[in-house]
Amino acid sequence: MNAHQQPTGSAYFIAPETAKAESHTLSxxxxxxPGVLARVIGLFSGRGYNIESLTVSETEHEAHLSRITIxxxxxxxxxxxxxxxxxxxxxxHRVVDLTVRAHALGQERPIxxxxxxxxxxxxxxxxxxxxxLADAFHAKVVDATVEHFILEITxxxxxxxxxxxxxxxxxxxxxxxxxxxxxxxxxxxx
Amino acid sequence: MTxxxxxxxxxxxxxxxxxxAEIVLKALKDNGVEHIFGxxxxxxxxxxxxxxxxxxxxxxxVRHEQGAGHAAEGYARSTxxxxxxxxxxxxxxxxxxxxxxxxxxDSVPLVCLSGQVxxxxxxxxxxxxxxxxxxxxxxxxxNWLVKDVNELAGIIHEAxxxxxxxxxxxxxxxxxxxxxxxxxxxxxxxxxAQNTSYQPRIQGDINAIQAAIELMxxxxxxxxxxxxxxxxxxxxxxxxxxxxxELSDFPxxxxxxxxxxxxxxxxxxxxxxxMHGSYEANMAMHDCDVMVCIGARFDDxxxxxxxxxxxxxRKVHIDIDPSSINKNVHVDIPILGxxxxxxxxxxxxxxxxxxxxxxxxTEEWWSQINRWQARKSFxxxxxxxxxxxxxxLQRLFEATRGHDTYITTEVGQHQMWAAxxxxxxEPNRWMTSGGLGTMGYGLPAAIGVQVAHPDALVIDVAGDxxxxxxxxxxxxxxxxxxxVKIFILNNQYMGMVRQWQQLLHGNRLSNSYTExxxxxxxxxxxxxxxxxxxxxxxxxxxxxxxMIAVKKPVIFDCRVANLANCFPMxxxxxxxxxxxxxxxxxxxAVANAIDAKGRQLV
Numbered sequence: 001m002n003a004h005q006q007p008t009g010s011a012y013f014i015a016p017e018t019a020k021a022e023s024h025t026l027s028x029x030x031x032x033x034p035g036v037l038a039r040v041i042g043l044f045s046g047r048g049y050n051i052e053s054l055t056v057s058e059t060e061h062e063a064h065l066s067r068i069t070i071x072x073x074x075x076x077x078x079x080x081x082x083x084x085x086x087x088x089x090x091x092x093h094r095v096v097d098l099t100v101r102a103h104a105l106g107q108e109r110p111i112x113x114x115x116x117x118x119x120x121x122x123x124x125x126x127x128x129x130x131x132x133l134a135d136a137f138h139a140k141v142v143d144a145t146v147e148h149f150i151l152e153i154t155x156x157x158x159x160x161x162x163x164x165x166x167x168x169x170x171x172x173x174x175x176x177x178x179x180x181x182x183x184x185x186x187x188x189x190x
Numbered sequence: 191m192t193x194x195x196x197x198x199x200x201x202x203x204x205x206x207x208x209x210x211a212e213i214v215l216k217a218l219k220d221n222g223v224e225h226i227f228g229x230x231x232x233x234x235x236x237x238x239x240x241x242x243x244x245x246x247x248x249x250x251x252v253r254h255e256q257g258a259g260h261a262a263e264g265y266a267r268s269t270x271x272x273x274x275x276x277x278x279x280x281x282x283x284x285x286x287x288x289x290x291x292x293x294x295x296d297s298v299p300l301v302c303l304s305g306q307v308x309x310x311x312x313x314x315x316x317x318x319x320x321x322x323x324x325x326x327x328x329x330x331x332x333n334w335l336v337k338d339v340n341e342l343a344g345i346i347h348e349a350x351x352x353x354x355x356x357x358x359x360x361x362x363x364x365x366x367x368x369x370x371x372x373x374x375x376x377x378x379x380x381x382x383a384q385n386t387s388y389q390p391r392i393q394g395d396i397n398a399i400q401a402a403i404e405l406m407x408x409x410x411x412x413x414x415x416x417x418x419x420x421x422x423x424x425x426x427x428x429x430x431x432x433x434x435x436e437l438s439d440f441p442x443x444x445x446x447x448x449x450x451x452x453x454x455x456x457x458x459x460x461x462x463x464x465m466h467g468s469y470e471a472n473m474a475m476h477d478c479d480v481m482v483c484i485g486a487r488f489d490d491x492x493x494x495x496x497x498x499x500x501x502x503x504r505k506v507h508i509d510i511d512p513s514s515i516n517k518n519v520h521v522d523i524p525i526l527g528x529x530x531x532x533x534x535x536x537x538x539x540x541x542x543x544x545x546x547x548x549x550x551x552t553e554e555w556w557s558q559i560n561r562w563q564a565r566k567s568f569x570x571x572x573x574x575x576x577x578x579x580x581x582x583l584q585r586l587f588e589a590t591r592g593h594d595t596y597i598t599t600e601v602g603q604h605q606m607w608a609a610x611x612x613x614x615x616e617p618n619r620w621m622t623s624g625g626l627g628t629m630g631y632g633l634p635a636a637i638g639v640q641v642a643h644p645d646a647l648v649i650d651v652a653g654d655x656x657x658x659x660x661x662x663x664x665x666x667x668x669x670x671x672x673x674v675k676i677f678i679l680n681n682q683y684m685g686m687v688r689q690w691q692q693l694l695h696g697n698r699l700s701n702s703y704t705e706x707x708x709x710x711x712x713x714x715x716x717x718x719x720x721x722x723x724x725x726x727x728x729x730x731x732x733x734x735x736x737m738i739a740v741k742k743p744v745i746f747d748c749r750v751a752n753l754a755n756c757f758p759m760x761x762x763x764x765x766x767x768x769x770x771x772x773x774x775x776x777x778x779a780v781a782n783a784i785d786a787k788g789r790q791l792v
Contacts, residue, residue: 031387034335039327046328077516084513090332090352093387 019075023052024099025110025182026083027190028068031091032058039089040068049074049082053114053157055179065093069182094190101184112182116160121148122171130170137163148173206377210339210370211236214303217346219246220379223274225265225641226250227258231278232318233305236370250641250670253662255282257634259289260660263298264638267621268596270424272299272354273638279305280318283364284325288628291329293360295625296447297422299353300360301346302326308368309337322364331359332388336366339374347379356390357511358422390510394527394535402482402506402523403539407547409480411503411555412440415463415492418447418624419485419509419529421617427530428617431484432456433537439552441559443471445486447624450614460559461568464492465760466606469567469769470559472758475500476766477558483507485529488518489625498765508532567758567771568610577727579604579679579750583611583651586677589734593647596639598622600632600656603685603756608651630659633676637663640672647675647738654680654704657745664717667743675737676745678710681752689755694762694784714745725749755780763788 030036037056044051053071058064072082079097086095098110118139120130123146130149134141139153153163157180164175183190208216214237218226227250230238241249252258255277262273273293277286283304293300307316323335332352334345342365349361383389406412414435420427428451435442435458442452443463452459461468463475472494475481481503486492493499499519507514507521508529515524525532570580583604590612597612598621599605605622614620621639623631632650640648650657657678667674679685687702711721720740724733724747737744757772761783770783 035323035327038324042328077520081513081517084515084517088511088513090388 019077021073021075022079022099023071023073024079024097025112025180026070026072026086027094027096027098027182028070028086029093029095029190030066030068030089031093032064032066033091036066036089036091037068039091040070040086043085043089044070044072044082047085049078053179055181069180071180096190098182098184105184105186107185110182110184112156112180113154114157114160114178114180115152115154116164116175116177117142118151118153118164118167118172119148119174120151120167120171121173123147126170130167133163133166133170139163206375207373208376209236210336210342210365210372210374211240213339213342213374213376214346214365214370215240215244215247216376217343217379218274221347221350222271223247226274226276227252227261227265227638228276229253229255229258229278229282231282231305233279233307233367234276234282234303234365234370235305236367237276237303237305237365249276250637250666252634252637252666254660255285256288256630257637257660257663257666259286259300259302260292260628260631260634261638261641261663261666262300262302263289263293263296263631264598264621264635265642266293266298266300266638267421267635268618268639269642270618271642272301272350274301274303276303277305278318279307279322280320282318283320283322283362286362287325287329288626290326290360290362292623292626292628292631294329294331296623297358297418298360299358301349301353302330302360302362303346304362304364305370306335306364306366309366310368312366322362326362329360330362331357333362333364335364336369339369339372340377342369342374343377344380347377348383351383352388356388357419357509357514391526392510392528392531394508394525394532396535398523398525399532399535400539402525403536403543405480405504405506405523406438406440406482406540407543407545409440409478409547410551411474411477411479412438412482412552413460413474413478413480414440414442414482414484415444415475415486416442416448416451416484417445417486420448420451421485423485423529425617427451427485427528427533430530430533430537434533434540437537437540439549440482441474441556443467443474445489445492445624446609446622448486449609449620450617453615454613455615460563462609464489465494466610466756466758468610469565469758469771470562472760472766472769473562474559478503481505483509483521484533485509487511487514490518493518494760494768495763495765500766565771567769569772570754570757573751574727576751577725577730577748579607579681579754580611581727582677582679582730582748582750583607585730586649586651586734587612589731589738590647590649593738594643594645595619596621596636596643596646596648597651598632598635598639598648599651600653600659601627601629602653602656602687603681603689603754604651604653604656604679606686606756607679612651629656633657633660633674634663634666636674636676637667637670637672640667640674641670644672648673649675649677652676652678653685654678654682654707654710655684658708661713664714664719664743664745668718672743673741674743675740676743677737678745678747679750680707680710680747681750681754682707683752685754686756688753692755693780697781710745710747714743717743719743719745722746723749759783761788762791
């Protein structure tokens, strides 16, 4: 009943949660060693936090550093706790809440971009319409036969959501999305 | 190589070339290890072969890997050193999971070395293979699978550093068998730690400490709420805590884990707080205006109902673990740092206060506390016919005065009574499973303590159910001449389970009666120990003296009142000021103590 209100696992956390859940984007700099992603994901599942999007890739080869970008949802207290728990993981170097940083800079969100590959199958007018819309969304054709297109689109998640929705009646058969890559605006590094 | 001189670099000298198993032993020695607790098996045989061929490190053979873990925990908590356990692959590693999680929750420095199937067989479902690093990932501070013998020494050094620095905790080093056989280079312990991502913060922010001192100086109803962090920070932290109490004259309470950091005989001592803590400690926590939490973590057994927890206080929280701060309870002044270091600053800044608070400022508060103390919340009705469990512990405690005593416990009613009735004057004298609540902890922990302190009096206060969970370690105690005393408060029930069933489930005692109980006296004798029995309050003192005098392990079957309940108690879902006191706990009050909502909680 109160399961969603007991983020910390305390048996006594029965006060109804009044704070509102927010979506935040976290950037986590980790040593690129075996099992590090499992540690991060295990923390989220083990403590009942949400993951809305997750991307990971090596960013500094010489320093053996990878960057994990996580979009998560929670109340401000839970988000603070997620950050503290992540920092407790030994191979985690730094955790930055990009959303908090963006707010501090007077912006609503950090820059967040996603890439999607979208396969659309169709003939006749629908093909022309597909290409016209792809052009409007600055999507690129990366593969095609007389029956299908694969389109590559980059942008905010909302833009990709919209594009995918539009492609549905035009013969959408498959979508693959990368998840969010994000960083803060301005000259300052993470 | 461009090196022109003929000298080989330091790490290439033949002295540094050795097998993985030799590297393990050398690394343990270089980290000051004298004792390890373990159980051999196929995947650790090369290491056991090395153990056989040296005398510096003593191996204590347990009878189950869980026992090895708890023994290492007891060893660590009574000495402040790192406890070391050695287990084989597969079942050896899975049996180690309980003590690892126990050590994680109670912040005990523990290094667990486990064998693994050879690297070429990993992932093939080989005999006695399990994904040890996968299984132990959530129950360790960190863990490693060693894939290169040249990295083995460095990993073990790092394992010791991570286990004992910051908030201490358990680590696992999983070593495949071929790595143990392979020859590689031993790297000595680095002077400065290399891993840059793990650098715990020791020193507290001086501005925050100054703010805390100013807040404390303004308090009219202050309280110090201390925990295991004080003990973990070392004997210096306990000394500084005592100094701070002396200077400020604040009342002080402690969690189960922190008992002994401030002496129970101290005049500012309120007793333990929490679910079965003293009335005065809990009431003071509820009504205080300034709370200083030192090395404790606002656990649910401490806070009671969160939204009614100490509603009118400003809170200071000193902790070395940033994730403990603002986790359950929002605090006004968080101080991130080692308790010892922060207390040193606090004592200094308190001394430097331009105007010390007048005694009158807290006078009213102290007289209120005295009124609460007058309720005598640990009181019980004495009986001349049956031994009351509280009486048994009082007598046990009296008998141990003047001895060099260490107490361990299992988990349940006896554990809470021990915390209430046995008084601790020094830290590191009290070993109990607080966070995880592991039945079976006490006997192996006592063994670990006795290994570290061969001449001390080590007593495991046990229950008749808990003791059966790791009873096999009797054999270990006999083998290594460890004269631990097991004092069983035998009420023929899983007492705490029965108490909760009475409180929550209409007294339907589902599966909580200890049926087919062994004859503990004969059991002791079967192991080669001494068995004793007592069911008469008049004979108790004499028998306890006799137990203490025996220079062998003893199982003392102390028959106590069967249906005694552990009071006072904060019922589930209630606040600190809604305690159930022993003199008010009639059957009716007990039956109605917890409402439907509280019943769903643990």
